[in-house]
Amino acid sequence: MRDDDGPSHEGGSQQEEARAAAERAREINLTMDLCLRIGEMLLSSGAGAADVTATMRSVADHFGLRTADIDVTFISLSMSHQRSPDDVPTLMIRHVTQRDIDYEDLTAVDHLVRDILTDRADLYLARSRMATIVSLGHAFPRWAVTIAWAVMAAAVGVFLGGGAVVAVVAAVAAVLIDRVQLVMARRRLPFFYLQVAGGAIATLLAAAVSASPVEVDPSVVVTANIILLLAGIGLMGAVQDALTGFYLTASARLIEAMMATAGIIAGVALGISVAEGLGLELGQLVPGKVRASDLPAVLGGAAVSAAAFSVASYAPRRAVLPVGLTTAAAALVSQAVTASGFGRAAAAGAAAFFIGLVAYAVAGRVRVPPLVVAVPAIVPFLPGLSIYRGLTFLADGGYFVSQGIFALMTAITVAIALASGVILGEYVAQPLKREARRLENRLAGPRLVGPYRAMTRAERRALRRSTDE
Structure with a gap:
């Protein structure tokens, strides 16, 4: 007896298999595209290549792409996946576009990744939320x-020991720098020239004010605006990439940081030369010890400058105050190390280590990535003072050239100490937090409120599903 339904059933099963394969290929493409978009946002916001790779890997593994290959460089992200040795591999590449640092978008992406990994967002909801964040x-x-930016420059001037007049002049210079750089950026000029313009504006304005009857230390004004220009340079990400083995990305980021810093140096040097040609004296900034009566102003200036930078970087409002308090505490650590007889690099490294140590806990409290806390907090400690001293010594020539070179080398040392100190603090903080949780679980007795033990990941997922339903 002939089975008439045999061929039709076979054809139907083949069509279903083809549709299932097509749907699976579509999901793979959508998953890879989501991972690349997440990686682009993180990398353009200053995250290290190791963090970007780990985040993309976590999302890919969660959606079933456990054999995907991920490659992160400074200007591009690539991701490939091959379901079996017989299949043609799928490859996607996404170029990283330079954008303004937006810590609110970075925080939103971080929350999205957490929701993906805890099954609060599936692939299609995650893509929709990612498109909303970008748009x-x-x-x-x-x-x-x-x-x-104006508040930040004024606060840095106070942090460096300047008075109210210095703060006002530094704020005015910051406004001019920001507006001029904005116009130049719209004309698509390279970032190097924006830094040259910023350094020249700060120096020439300080020289003009010094020629007026107003009593002001122009060197403090210039130094405050140098720190403002240094704040946007992603040195910490470069050092992190070098420490974690991403040497290609680290080299590219270091070259970018060097070019941006060279632009500042060129701009300030140009301003000093013009000022000297006009017969104006800028003077050399000689750092002195902070007196006990000046300590509140120094700590307040550090806190306000870091908080202002977080606002300028579009950090979530809930993070602004914790960033300021963290920076004030780090400034106290720095002053204590300086009072003990150590140099600027040691003081900066100690403050940065403290920032990295507490940033992990502070970020968890306010629900932002640690990067949002750490980067603004190191802003007041950037080596603007050493850069300005080095340039003024070099401008004097003769015997002072060696001192100028030494001051610039000190600036490089301070910058590296800041970046490596923050990263070391993060490395120490994460295992300490895990051990603290384990100790809490071991020592906890009968509790009147809350669970008596930490829930497992499966229990947390089940609780979230029941809550959502």
């Missing part, structure tokens, strides 16, 4: 960012 504008209007 939304900044949290603050652009004029608010300009005000934040």
Whole structure:
């Protein structure tokens, strides 16, 4: 007896298999595209290549792409996947576009990744949320960012020991620098020339004010604005990449940081030369010890400058105050190390280590990535003072050239100490937090409120599903 339904059933099963294979290929493409978009946002916001790779790997593994290959460089991200040795591998590449640092978008992506890994967002919801994050504008209007830069420069001037007049002049210079750089950026000029313009504006304005009857230390004004220009350089990510083995990305980031810093040096040197040609004296900034009566102003200046930078970087509002408090505590650590007789590099390294140590816990409390806390907190300790001293010594020539070279080398040492100190603090903080949780679970007795033990990951997922339902 002939089975008439045999061929039709076989054809139907083949069609279903083809549709299932096509659907699976579509999901693979969508998953890879989501991973690349997440990686682009993280990398362009200053995250290290190791962190970007680990995040993309976690999302890919969660959606079933456990054999995907991920490659991260400074300007591009690539991801490939091959389901079996007989299949043609799928390869996707996404170029990283330079964008303004937006810590609110970075925080939103970080929360999205957490929701993906805890099954709060499936592939299609995650893609929709990612598209929303990318398409939304900044949290603050652009004029608010300009005000934040002005507040930051004024606070850095106070942190360096300047008075109210220095703070006002530094704020005015910051507004001019930001507006001029914005116009130049719209004309697509390279970032190097933006830094040259910023350094020249700060120096010439300080020289002009010094020629007026107003009593002001122009060297403090210039140094405050050098720190403002240094704040946007991603040195910490470069050092992290070098320490974690991503040498190609580290080299590219270091070259970018060197070019941006060279732009500042060229701009300030140009301003000093013009000022000397006009017969204006800028003077050399000689750092002195902070008196006990000046300590509150120094700590307050450090806190306000870091908080203002976080606002200028569009950090979530809930993180602004913790960033300021963390920076004030780090400034106290730095002053204590300096009072003990250590140099600027040691003081900066100790402050950066403290920042990295507490940033992990502070970020967890306010629900932001540790990067959002750590980067603004190191801003007041950037080596603007050493750069300015080195340039003024080099401008004097003769005997002072060697001192100028030494001051610039000190600036490089301080910058490396800041970046490596923060990263070391992060490395120490993460296992300490894990051990603290284990100790808490072991020592906890009968509790009147809350669970008596830490829930497993499966239990947390089941609880979230029941809550959502």
